[in-house]
Structure formats: C-alpha cells, structure tokens
Amino acid sequence: MFGPACFLNMKVVIFLNCIFTLIISNAYSQQTVIPLSPLTIPLVQKGNYGEVRSNHFHSGLDFSTQTKIGFPVIASFDGYVSRIKTSENGYGKAVYIDHSNGLTTVYAHLHRYGKTIEPFVFTEQEKQKNYSVELFPERNKIMIRQGDTIGWSGNSGGSSGPHLHYEIRNTKSEKPLNPISYFPQIKDTIPPLIKSITIYSIKENFLSIFPWHEIKPMETSRGYYSYTELVNISGEIGIGFTGYDQANNDNAILGIDEVELYANEKLVFARKMSDFSFEETRNANGLIDYSKGQRTGNITERCYKLPGVKFSQYVFIKKSGVVDVENDSTINFRLMLRDGSGNISRCVFTVVNNSNAKPKNTVVKKGELLEYNKANKIQSDRYKLLLPEGALFRDFYCDAIIRRGIKSFIAPQITIGSTSEGLKRNVTLKIKSDLEGDELNNKTIMVKIASNGTTSPVSGIYKDGWYSSSISSFGTYSLMIDSIAPVIENITTSYDSVYNCPVLEVKVSDNFSGIKNYSCTINNKWYLAEYDRKNSTIYVLLNRFTENEFNFKIDLTDVCGNTTIFCKEIILVPK
Numbered sequence: 001m002f003g004p005a006c007f008l009n010m011k012v013v014i015f016l017n018c019i020f021t022l023i024i025s026n027a028y029s030q031q032t033v034i035p036l037s038p039l040t041i042p043l044v045q046k047g048n049y050g051e052v053r054s055n056h057f058h059s060g061l062d063f064s065t066q067t068k069i070g071f072p073v074i075a076s077f078d079g080y081v082s083r084i085k086t087s088e089n090g091y092g093k094a095v096y097i098d099h100s101n102g103l104t105t106v107y108a109h110l111h112r113y114g115k116t117i118e119p120f121v122f123t124e125q126e127k128q129k130n131y132s133v134e135l136f137p138e139r140n141k142i143m144i145r146q147g148d149t150i151g152w153s154g155n156s157g158g159s160s161g162p163h164l165h166y167e168i169r170n171t172k173s174e175k176p177l178n179p180i181s182y183f184p185q186i187k188d189t190i191p192p193l194i195k196s197i198t199i200y201s202i203k204e205n206f207l208s209i210f211p212w213h214e215i216k217p218m219e220t221s222r223g224y225y226s227y228t229e230l231v232n233i234s235g236e237i238g239i240g241f242t243g244y245d246q247a248n249n250d251n252a253i254l255g256i257d258e259v260e261l262y263a264n265e266k267l268v269f270a271r272k273m274s275d276f277s278f279e280e281t282r283n284a285n286g287l288i289d290y291s292k293g294q295r296t297g298n299i300t301e302r303c304y305k306l307p308g309v310k311f312s313q314y315v316f317i318k319k320s321g322v323v324d325v326e327n328d329s330t331i332n333f334r335l336m337l338r339d340g341s342g343n344i345s346r347c348v349f350t351v352v353n354n355s356n357a358k359p360k361n362t363v364v365k366k367g368e369l370l371e372y373n374k375a376n377k378i379q380s381d382r383y384k385l386l387l388p389e390g391a392l393f394r395d396f397y398c399d400a401i402i403r404r405g406i407k408s409f410i411a412p413q414i415t416i417g418s419t420s421e422g423l424k425r426n427v428t429l430k431i432k433s434d435l436e437g438d439e440l441n442n443k444t445i446m447v448k449i450a451s452n453g454t455t456s457p458v459s460g461i462y463k464d465g466w467y468s469s470s471i472s473s474f475g476t477y478s479l480m481i482d483s484i485a486p487v488i489e490n491i492t493t494s495y496d497s498v499y500n501c502p503v504l505e506v507k508v509s510d511n512f513s514g515i516k517n518y519s520c521t522i523n524n525k526w527y528l529a530e531y532d533r534k535n536s537t538i539y540v541l542l543n544r545f546t547e548n549e550f551n552f553k554i555d556l557t558d559v560c561g562n563t564t565i566f567c568k569e570i571i572l573v574p575k
Helices: 004-031 118-128 278-287 290-296
Strands: 045-047 061-064 072-074 079-086 093-098 103-113 133-135 149-153 163-170 193-202 212-215 218-221 224-233 235-244 258-263 266-272 300-302 314-316 323-325 330-338 344-353 368-370 376-379 383-387 396-398 400-403 413-416 427-432 444-449 455-458 460-463 466-471 475-481 487-496 501-509 515-522 525-527 530-532 537-541 549-558 563-571
Touching: 045 163, 079 103, 079 118, 093 149, 103 118, 118 133, 193 224, 193 300, 193 330, 193 344, 212 224, 235 330, 235 344, 278 300, 323 344, 368 376, 383 400, 383 413, 413 427, 427 475, 444 460, 444 466, 466 475, 487 549, 487 563, 501 549, 515 537
Parallel strands: 224 344
Antiparallel strands: 045 061, 061 163, 072 149, 079 093, 079 133, 093 103, 103 149, 103 163, 193 212, 193 235, 218 224, 235 300, 235 323, 258 266, 258 330, 266 314, 330 344, 368 396, 376 383, 383 427, 400 413, 413 475, 427 466, 444 455, 444 475, 460 466, 487 501, 501 537, 515 525, 515 549, 530 537, 549 563
C-alpha cells in the first residue's frame, strides 16, 4: 500500500522530472538556434578561421563589405553586450555579445556602434577624455535581440580594408571556434590547391636551418595531385606543403582547415583548426617555414613538429611527424588537405633512400648556438640580446652583424639572426648609443630597418646610454634621434553618410617615431576624435556639434615627446 509519504515522494519525482525535461528541452533549443547572418549582404569570405597571419592564427572569418563602409551589422543570437573595445589598433571598434547557448559572438572593425551601444561608449570616452576605451557593461545592461543592428561595418583599427571580422567563441573558455559550419549559405565546392611539396632533411636534432628539396606535383584531376619522379634522399625527413583554399566566386586566398600525412598508408601527422586558444597563437610562427615565408612571401606549412611548438591541434603518431628513410627503403607519401566545407585534395609522391643523395639547398651554420629549451643571451660592447626560455621553436645558430658609421643613426646597425627564425615570445634587445651623456635620452628611439632601408619605430626605454626594447622578430635594428615635432599637413571637410554629419579630416605626419597622443578641443572643450594610423588622418565627427563656426584646436605629441599645437577658426559650408 502506498502511504501519504509515498504520494508526496511521487509528486516530488514528477515535479523534478518536469523541471529536468524543461531544462533539457530548453538547452536543446538553445543549442539548435540558427544564427542570423551578421551582414545584410551576401556573405563572401576574405579570410577564414585558423589561417596564418603575422605572428598569429586568424581567430574568425573576414567577410567582404564590397570595399565600402556602412552596411548594417546584425546580432546573430539573442544576448547581452559583455564587452566593448575601441582602439586605434587591432579590432578597432568591436562589440562582444554573450548568448545563453554558451557562445560569444564578436563583431570587429566597425565604423559606428548601434544606437543602444554608442551613447554608453561615448559617456566613458568623455569621462576618460580618450578615444581608446575598453568597457565591460554589467550583465543585462545592454540587451540585444537576434536581428538587432549593433553597428555599421567599417575599416577601424588594424584593418587593411573595409570588412567585417566575425568570431564565435566559447564563452567560458574564451576559445575562438570555427564559425564556418554555422553559415551553409557560403558556397564552396573547390578543393584546396597544392602548389608545391617541400622535403626537409632533418639532422643534428633540428639544429640550424634545414636543407630542403622542393617538388611541384601536377594536378591529374580535380583535387588529385601527383609527382611521378622518385625523390632520392636519406636519413630523417619532414614534409611541408605550400597551398591554399578558395571558395566559389571568390579569389581570396584562404587557409587549410585540416591536414593529414600518411607514410606507406600509416598516419604520421594530422592537425585540425577547431578551437585553439589565444595563448597558442604565436605558435603560428613554428607551424610554418618562417624563413621561406620571409624569402618568398608564400606560406609553407610543416607536417611535423618543431621541438618548441606547443599546439593543441596537432596529432602525432610517432616522432612528431618526422619520417626516417632507412637503408634501401621506399616510402609512398599521401598528403590530404581538407577545407571547412569538406572538400578534399590529395597528393601522392614517393621518396627513395639514397645515401649519396644531397639536398638541393643547404645553409651554412654560423654564429652562436641558441637552445630552444633554455634562456639565452648573446652580447657585445654595442648590443645585448636576451631571450627568455620558450622564446624559440628550435635550436639554431644566431649570427650578429654590426655595421658602423651609417648616416642618420646614432648607433651601429645590428642585424640579429637575419629573418630566418620566428619567435614564440618577444625578446629584449638593447643597443648602446654613440652619444655621450643623456641630454637627448628622451629623443632617442629604436628603429627596425627593412631591406629597402625604410625604418619603423620600436618603442622602449633609454637608460644609462642604452636603449632597450621588446621585439617580436629578428632583423636589423639601430637608434635614431627624433627632435622634430609632428606636422599638420592640412584640414579638410567631408560628410559621413553613416553618422549623417560633417567631418573634419586632419591630415598629420611625423618624421618617423609616430603619433603617440592627440587631443582636440572645440571652443575650448574636449571633443572626441579618432586617429586612423593607416591613413595618417584624425577624424573629428561633428555629430554632437551644430554650429557652423567654431574655434578648433589640436595637440599632437609623438613617441619622443615632440609636441605640435595647432589652432584654426573653422567655418562650415552647409551641405
């Protein structure tokens, strides 16, 4: 017989089952919500998830905006704004929205924020008297519905042209995910292209730059490549490939989603771009043949692991993808590349052991040995290079060349490590100035010198005759004096159709150290302005000012502290 307690327990069980069913059904519905396209125009990829960029992996999709700005940017799901960042570099104007399905979407390089976001940002900018702000609104302060316009597409920050950078992240881990599966409307039936195969001879435990042998397979049918000649080589080898992906009706060069390498039908290496972390992103310099990329401009990806690479998307069967071509052995290789839409390309080639075979390309080792798993230091009386443990991907010989007496520099030109090695972490470079005393210490700047002689500033600290900087790549560096203030080239007026207001365009220039700080006032009151470093232009949007005549003042300071103050009476001509 069932007593009252039993009936009570049954009611509790039924109630809990209902709650559980509700939770499960709600979670399922959240997980299966289809995102809206972030743009009102057809989605065309100009960059894909995981492709190698300078010093990092690309963490999202770049969508074309037809070389224009001002297209509405649409929220993919319901949610709330969790982060807003406005910067002259990087993502420029960016919005982060957290959703109940455990995802965060990111919309970057915006021209303008949406109507519910912009006032919130401006209030903080005015409070800080600074264009660059990073804000974390309280949960549910700025609610967003799926389909809301959260901004308009632009070209802000480090963007190289108008487009929308779009990401989907795991909210909890903050890892970026590959968004391509969410957008089946992006048509891609083209398999990846394979341009060449590089065979590396790996000796002496990865020391120095590897000798290599390059072959160019032929495409025998769509997605099928082969190289019919036998490749003669001996010892341990690693395989690399040069290739890229494309989508339908799009000429953009895209990265490869998945790679598999088989040797005599045994898997020896695999990787897939799925959910890497931002902490791993500098491993991009070790995933590729960095030296070859610097020489040719082409990306060659390694299908084996350098010792210092730590990348969660790697899969190794044994020996980190390195294959040993033993005596009298023949190895049939099969390389498979897969894009985000599932299109596959295959390439087959055969390597035959020949103890007398030598790589077609060799590099002479010179300089001081740097070990990847240790802290390293090389120095002279004119420079010091300090490398923390974990800065290198492999052991290599680093040479330093000192060129003296070059006009316009106040220190020798120091060429460190050429450009043959990528860095996993920044390293410290110190260069001693030729100048006596510290009278010009605040005017000294380190510069990186390109092969064509152009210079780019590297900020740092001057102390006791030495200038110290944190550098992200090897190359040629020296010191210069910057005692020349920035220049106002001209001021023109245009009209911004997105903001629906006039704009002052202030063209500025600096001899080389670059603009560090700027401030604008209108009628003696601080006024918001935006510096576009790409175009060396400061934009003053007059959307909060209605008068046609006013006093305009701008203060410019470069990295070395040189300041320009410019004042002008502005008279606007009505549109």
